[in-house]
Amino acid sequence: MPDTATPDPLARLSVQPVDPARPVADQIHGGLKTAILQGILPPGCLLSETEVGQRFGASRTPVRDAFTRLREDGLIVTWPSRGSYVAAISEGAVRQAQFLREALELAHVARLCEIGLSPRMQAMLTENIDAQARAAAARDMDRFQSLDDGFHVALAQATGYERAETLLVREKSALDRLRILSLSDGDHIARLLDQHQDILSSILARDTQAALAAMRAHLRVVLTTLADLKSRHAALFDDAPGSN
Template identity: 35%
Template sequence: MSAHNSLTLTPAATATDQVFHALYSKIVTLELAPGAKVSEAEIARSLGVSRQPVRDAFYRLSELGFMLIRPQRATTVTYISPQALFDARFIRCALEVECLRTAIDRVTDDDIAKLNALVAAQDEALQTNDKIEFHRLDDSFHELICDIAGHPKAWVIIHDQKVHLDRLRYLSLTIGAQSALDDHVEIMDCIRNRDADRAEKELRKHLARILKVLAQVRDTHPELIEANAHQRRL
């Protein structure tokens, strides 16, 4: 598979971590598309590692819902599951709303400066069309709000859940990056003015955008969506 040839390793604690992060990135950016077959032997050879860390990385990705491992059959990248997306968005919204409201009670001028710097860096990434950096900075913005609230573990839970959103989020950057950045600007205005009610409204609007993206992807890229997904009115 051609995608294997472009896999590279970055420094990490273990070989399994390196393989995991390399494959995770390829899946999120759709370089390994839903339905693609993946081979332990081919990936091990392309990355110059033994098959055991590849097998372990496959298991971790399957636990996240990114890979389907079946005995005596090819391992494949899973299709985007609307149900998993709905669940992940619900959990993310519930946790982030509480973190945002708490953060507004605790935020300092230094915190605001750090958040402003992230928004400015996002704007720069948007201007240079650096989707991967924009995506990373988007996460950093939301993570910092959880940290300011004094609940860093909330982001750990959100991070584990949002993997179901990330493929759609990456797709949405082509058409929705400016809207995402504009949302962050509005949220920042609420934080500076200590307006928790308006901040919650803006955050809910921001996190609901993924539902519109799902509707668009169903129309434009139906091959990416789980064929027998439970249908729900958006």
């Protein structure tokens, strides 16, 4: 249900000046997406194209482009004559995204076990996991999340297929808010780190079955935590009381 209690939800948004050297639509999309994923703009917040343009100092065209991408990400919904609102988390969308992401990432690790990792990629992934361990020890959740994303993107890039990374980033958008909610749990982070290490070790050993099993277990964690996250953050989900 739209949030009418807050007249200007964008007042919560910290906006950096637009860099004219970079695509403006990319900057608006990135800024709004981050704010939605972090809960700064919660479900139900009205997003006015005019107000967003004013906040970013941008014209309507890049704002509309950014809104189109946010709809494709499943992060906003638009109703004729009513406007665009931050979308609630849909359990159905989460399960569909997890299904598609699992299919993609199992294919990635199977191919990497077949073709092997280059020395450069081995070093990059090893350093990534070492950095994850440092971020986890420091409880730097933003850094850990960035490294987590980087680990999976690097695996996609290592396949040699250009669209692998694009498809992965698109399909995991529906899962990102759940990931951020769960990162407050130190035990959960330790488990993710162990799983990343298992995945990389299996790929380096060219053990396809072990790599597939490790990746499958890793990607299904979101399904095991879904019920708990729904109970603790009911207002963020589309089947919460009053959300329809």
